Amino acid sequence: MSDQIQGEAVEKLKNGENGVQPAAGHLSSIEQKDLTPIQMVLRSTAFWILVILVVLVAIFGYLTPNNVFLKPGTLFTVGLNASQMLILAVGATIQLASKNMDLSVGTNLILTSTLAAKILKMVAGTPEQIMAGSYPNLGMAIVAAVAASIVFGGLFGMINGLIVTKLKMEAFIATLATMMVYWGISLVITQGASEVGIPRALQLGFGHKKLLDLIPLPLVVALIISGIMWLMMRYTKFGLYTCAIGSSKESSERSGINTDLYVVSIFVLVGVLAGIAGFFDLARFATTNPQGHQTDGLLAITAAVMGGTSLKGGRASIPGAMLGALIPTIIQTGLVIMSVGAFYQMIATGVFLVIAVYLDQKRYASLLD
Amino acid sequence: MDTGGTNEQVAIEVKGIKKNYGHLQALRGVDLKVYKGEILALIGDNGAGKSTLAKIICGAIQKTEGDLFFWGQKTEVQSINHAHKIGVFTVYQDLSLAPDLPVSDNLFLGREIMRTGILGRMGVLDRKAMRAESKKALASLGIGLKSISVDTRALSGGERQALAVAKAVTWANTALIMDEPTAALGARQSSIVYDTIRAASARGLAVLVISHDIPKMVSFADRIVVLRHGQIVASLEAKKTTLQEVLNYMLGGKGESKNE
Numbered sequence: 001m002s003d004q005i006q007g008e009a010v011e012k013l014k015n016g017e018n019g020v021q022p023a024a025g026h027l028s029s030i031e032q033k034d035l036t037p038i039q040m041v042l043r044s045t046a047f048w049i050l051v052i053l054v055v056l057v058a059i060f061g062y063l064t065p066n067n068v069f070l071k072p073g074t075l076f077t078v079g080l081n082a083s084q085m086l087i088l089a090v091g092a093t094i095q096l097a098s099k100n101m102d103l104s105v106g107t108n109l110i111l112t113s114t115l116a117a118k119i120l121k122m123v124a125g126t127p128e129q130i131m132a133g134s135y136p137n138l139g140m141a142i143v144a145a146v147a148a149s150i151v152f153g154g155l156f157g158m159i160n161g162l163i164v165t166k167l168k169m170e171a172f173i174a175t176l177a178t179m180m181v182y183w184g185i186s187l188v189i190t191q192g193a194s195e196v197g198i199p200r201a202l203q204l205g206f207g208h209k210k211l212l213d214l215i216p217l218p219l220v221v222a223l224i225i226s227g228i229m230w231l232m233m234r235y236t237k238f239g240l241y242t243c244a245i246g247s248s249k250e251s252s253e254r255s256g257i258n259t260d261l262y263v264v265s266i267f268v269l270v271g272v273l274a275g276i277a278g279f280f281d282l283a284r285f286a287t288t289n290p291q292g293h294q295t296d297g298l299l300a301i302t303a304a305v306m307g308g309t310s311l312k313g314g315r316a317s318i319p320g321a322m323l324g325a326l327i328p329t330i331i332q333t334g335l336v337i338m339s340v341g342a343f344y345q346m347i348a349t350g351v352f353l354v355i356a357v358y359l360d361q362k363r364y365a366s367l368l369d
Numbered sequence: 370m371d372t373g374g375t376n377e378q379v380a381i382e383v384k385g386i387k388k389n390y391g392h393l394q395a396l397r398g399v400d401l402k403v404y405k406g407e408i409l410a411l412i413g414d415n416g417a418g419k420s421t422l423a424k425i426i427c428g429a430i431q432k433t434e435g436d437l438f439f440w441g442q443k444t445e446v447q448s449i450n451h452a453h454k455i456g457v458f459t460v461y462q463d464l465s466l467a468p469d470l471p472v473s474d475n476l477f478l479g480r481e482i483m484r485t486g487i488l489g490r491m492g493v494l495d496r497k498a499m500r501a502e503s504k505k506a507l508a509s510l511g512i513g514l515k516s517i518s519v520d521t522r523a524l525s526g527g528e529r530q531a532l533a534v535a536k537a538v539t540w541a542n543t544a545l546i547m548d549e550p551t552a553a554l555g556a557r558q559s560s561i562v563y564d565t566i567r568a569a570s571a572r573g574l575a576v577l578v579i580s581h582d583i584p585k586m587v588s589f590a591d592r593i594v595v596l597r598h599g600q601i602v603a604s605l606e607a608k609k610t611t612l613q614e615v616l617n618y619m620l621g622g623k624g625e626s627k628n629e
């Protein structure tokens with residue numbers, strides 16, 4: 001029915017006969033030229049983050065012994081190490097665009113990877129077989145682990161979304177609470193220990209796999225996922241509604257959008273992304289890491305914000321977030337190669353965050369003139 | 370109370386509508402008909418319940434009691450989306466546009482044009498068509514914007530209001546509800562909005578306008594309904610009434626008598 005009406009209305013528009021006569025006296029009919037591509041590039045935060053990245057890489061390339069930082073192998077290792085944060089940062093960007101956030105993605109990742117590891121071992125064989133390092137149902141087990149990562153990640157995301165929409169809580173509070181709950185559950189399940197007995201095949205086939213002996217497969221998958229998310233945000237109704245809700249929830253409702261449904265869907269999507277990042281943990285390290293990742297939610301928001309997505313909602317820069325996700329890893333890797341303490345990385349990232357947001361705000365203000 | 374002819378089609382009928390906010394009775398039993406092609410001005414003092422009535426008709430809030438009919442059909446309006454399906458579109462007192470979206474996205478928000486074929490089924494928008502149609506729709510309403518792809522945030526208050534009106538007019542095919550559509554506008558932009566409303570009614574839409582510009586309503590509307598303390602105190606044919614009479618009803622000068 002709605003489609004029909006919409007169809008009619010569009011038809012009316014197309015035939016220029018929506019019955020309304022042109023009123024006398026236009027407000028102004030000057031057709032302002034849209035920005036040229038170069039102007040658009042110069043105005044995008046992603047571009048400036050890219051400049052910063054290149055400068056960083058150049059500095060580290062210059063400072064590291066034998067310019068080892070500039071070797072393709074090093075750069076791809078940086079990419080591999082950043083691949084999980086890449087996925088999480090893209091998710092955080094989508095959340096921020098809808099004027100929400102999910103602090104719990106890090107512990108969602110821990111809990112999901114723990115559950116996926118348990119399921120993987122359950123399906124793979126009997127405890128004795130696994131102790132002996134043989135996995136009779138390996139193929140099935142890996143499929144089950146991937147499915148579990150997606151399903152549990154999405155489920156934990158959905159719980160966040162339902163708390164936000166049904167209990168009408170700020171996403172900050174809701175996901176702060178579930179961040180603790182998800183972590184607590186994983187600690188209860190694992191007693192704080194990492195999962196052992198994950199088949200090495202997972203590392204050989206995915207986690208450590210390199211295409212053309214050079215490009216890490218997890219990085220490729222992370223880039224493909226990010227690319228799909230970018231296309232989705234840019235070209236689909238889902239992306240439009242995400243930004244519309246973030247820009248003005250009330251206006252979106254008045255336009256007939258079921259905002260609760262979309263907000264929950266976004267939380268599910270971001271949860272699924274966290275679950276996939278959790279599977280990366282299993283595949284790369286052949287174990288889970290219940291003591292790491294707790295602050296991943298904040299780091300993902302950091303990357304998104306450095307990439308030019310604001311907490312004000314209504315806008316998303318996925319390419320910016322992808323570049324932003326690389327900055328901490330680049331600094332860390334560079335410092336490690338130079339044998340400077342890796343702890344400086346946090347200081348540098350914090351400083352970068354302030355600078356990036358400051359520049360972004362200035363740019364934003366100038367756009368409004 | 371019906372001043373319109375009985376053979377005309379009734380687009381909206383409101384019967385015994387009550388709305389309570391806790392102990393506050395915002396509407397205390399309102400009966401009202403809006404006919405096809407009619408411009409009905411709903412006036413009343415601040416807090417009289419005008420916006421509340423408009424929001425009930427357009428599905429933004431739920432009534433406490435009473436019935437709603439569209440084209441004679443009793444309907445429980447569940448949501449704004451439901452009202453849209455019935456063809457009832459609203460311009461709200463506070464605007465209904467997303468400031469971060471470009472003009473064309475806003476005009477089509479909730480009723481997007483999708484790509485054909487598989488891309489459309491994957492949810493891919495046809496932004497090119499949306500931009501082209503937006504240009505046409507705005508031009509046909511006499512609303513010239515500098516650029517269709519500029520963010521709505523960058524428009525002036527008046528331009529934004531004009532866009533909100535354009536959006537409602539473009540999609541409505543039963544009724545247009547306007548809550549103070551010209552409140553933010555200068556004289557020239559107001560006149561464009563009024564021309565747009567007039568044209569929409571000529572197209573057969575029932576138009577319910579809420580306005581504090583009473584002199585304008587007396588000359589512009591077909592019928593004037595006065596709401597006071599949540600009740601209708603007068604329903605006057607605009608041609609046969611005077612500003613003084615309307616003001617008397619509005620401010621209670623003619624006693625508390627409920628006009629029949």
Ligand SMILES: Nc1ncnc2c1ncn2[C@@H]1O[C@H](COP(=O)(O)OP(=O)(O)OP(=O)(O)O)[C@@H](O)[C@H]1O
Nearest residue numbers: 390393395413414415416417418419420421422462
């Ligand atoms: N959400 C709400 N909760 C409680 N009371 C409300 C709510 N919305 C409106 N009211 C009250 O209902 C009454 C009618 O409000 P309404 O907004 O319909 O008035 P109005 O006629 O549109 O006034 P105005 O001309 O100022 O826009 C007012 O007393 C108002 O305070």
Ligand SMILES: [Mg+2]
Nearest residue numbers: 419420462548
């Ligand atoms: Mg009002």
